[in-house]
Amino acid sequence: MSTIIVQRAVAVRQAAPVRIPLPASGAPAGDSFALVDVTSGERFAAQRDGERAVIAVLGPLSGERRFRLDALPSGSGGVTVQQTAPHHLEVRVGGQLLTAYEFDPANARPFFYPVIGPTGQPITRSYPMKPDVPGESKDHPHHRSMWSAYGEVNGTDNWSEGKHPGRQVPQGEPEVVSGPVFGRLTARNQWVAPDGKPQLDDQRSLTVYNVGPERRLFDYEITFMAAYGDLHFGDTKEGGLLSFRVASSMDADREGRIENSAGGIGEKECWGRPAEWCDYSGPVAGETVGIGVMDHPGNFRSPVHWHVRDYGLMTTNCFGDSTFAGEEGGHRGDHTLKAGHALTFRYRVLLHRGHAAESGIADAFAAYTHPPTVRAE
Secondary structure, three states: OOOEEEEEEEEEOOOEEEEEEOOOOOOOOOOEEEEEEOOOOOEEEEEEOOOOEEEEEEOOEEEEEEEEEEEOOOOOOOEEEEEEEOOEEEEEEOOEEEEEEEOOOOOOOOEEEEEEOOOOOEOEOOOOOOOOOOOOOOOOOOOOOEEEEEEEEOOEEEOOOOOOOOEEEEOOOOEEEOEOOEEEEEEEEEEEOOOOOEEEEEEEEEEEEOOOOOOEEEEEEEEEEOEOEOEEEOOOOOEEEEEEEEOHHHOOOOOOEEEEOOOOEHHHHHOOOEOOEEEEEEEEOOEEEEEEEEEOOOOOOOOOEEEEOOOOEEEEEOOOHHHHHOHHHOOOOOEEEOOOOEEEEEEEEEEEEOOHHHHOHHHHHHHHHOOOEEEEO
């Protein structure tokens, strides 16, 4: 059987997902495996991702380690993605709810609600899904926990929920994967103008990793497809390709804290600024928790600008350049995607305890952007 060699030049102190090509021969049958350290005997779960690769959560990891593939005993837990009601998918890690994907076509657009942090408490706002939670703010009813939207798509507002908003119409049932290492849902949506005319198709996926109970880690990917002609994204701050509205107790104009990879603190130093990651933390039920969002360096116009506010909003927005810089800057962020082309954005999200400094987000970003070298011999 082949030996799998994993070599990381950048030391990572937290467990992180690693994609490992399967050897041409000698891999055990099935979708779940054990990755066994040939020196220490330490075992890690590994799960097939496509025909020729597996994903394992490895760490801490530095230097070189050698592994072999073995069978994985059944009943090892992991991540489950399951439809439990019409237009409602639940994602659980180790049996505990992480989030639910709500894709009822009666809503203006799909969203994820709730989002549960590592303390077992929701860390996104419940309004407007639950309008009477004590202490919550009641502004911006289109801020639905975790979602994707944009305010100027071929002239249509697909961000707000006014009288005649653009809509995102789900296309069929999402595809789901469950397993010991990761769970995934993949959904497709059609964005339409108020008159029902289609403007674009999207495919979005959420991949949740089993990294243990002290934190939650997932990847979010969204692809925009110009399936109905040229697709124009206008220059506006009103949008977020990945958006969060944090729990109201976390708001930075209460007891919360906004930080970014450039050392910015608070809205004044983070709003509209480009950064590799942005983190929003604060108290929930007596404990400090946070949401850290990492921009993949391969994304269009990375590092992204952040539409992040003291009142609890945090989004990624790579098209609002002149809005963020001020019109006097003269640089427009508009972008036209030509008919038949596609544009993909990738983000990693860390739900953590403490503020950014305690979360290890810089370490998580290094693991995300500097994957190890993997080979078989």
